[in-house]
Amino acid sequence: MMCSKAEIELYLSSLGSKSIVRISRNCNQFSWAPGCQSGWACSAPDANSLANNSFENPVPSRSENCRPCCPGFFCPRGLTCMMPCPLGAYCPLGTLNKTTNLCDPYSYQITPGSNQTCGSADSWADVITTNDVFCPPGHHCPTTTQKFNCSKGSYCRKGSTGENKCGWKSRCKGNSEKENITLFGGILIVSSAIY
Structure with missing residues (x-):
């Protein structure tokens, strides 16, 4: 096949x-x-x-x-x-x-009036133009048939195969898609103003 x-x-x-x-x-x-x-x-x-x-x-x-x-x-x-x-x-x-x-989680319809059931994915494109196939943000997919929540202290972008550790664990809640760097930005602004 x-x-x-x-x-x-x-x-x-x-x-x-x-x-x-x-x-x-x-x-x-x-x-x-x-x-x-x-x-x-x-x-x-x-x-x-x-x-x-x-x-x-x-x-x-x-x-x-x-x-x-x-x-x-x-x-x-x-x-x-x-x-x-x-x-x-x-x-x-x-x-x-x-x-x-x-x-x-796909968007295709099975043939009406038949005994067919849903299969797996029906299309593939790059990560930018499709959301149907790639691992969703806040999750990681080590294989194409496994999906896990991103744990606290880590973040997972769309299409992640593993977790990315945050600089400070307390800055990433469970299922984070990016590291919260608000504090880092504030420190940078304050330190720039001092010098």
Whole structure:
């Protein structure tokens, strides 16, 4: 279910556009496998199909054994394979929010009228343009499937894989996203005024 080089290139080439991944052999107007949905992926029929892709169509045929994307991976709409989430991301298995009909913590909707469930993340971009995938401020994610509160005396920015110790432990409450340096600023201003 892991993406081939051609599938990763197809996904990366679509990041600049506002549309879904460009049409692939598995997801187009004539064929739409269940793995084409956000948060889902499919297997290739066999290992030979991955090795025997033609130069004209390097994307393997994937329409078998479709299931939710595994935790720690992301599966974008229009691509039937999985890619690992980047370090600093938090990509748990999504859960269906009955109120919004969206998969939390992501924002995609499962196919109406089907028995499909939420998978893992459906998109990935840089830490500046997305909040859906990266570890939230005040938390640290040592792996892509673990999220912990930042402890007192430490701070954790968005996308943190570990805790950053504060200069003075009393300046960082639990779940701090940055060190409180108000006191340091005041000392700097006072010392500047004296000299």
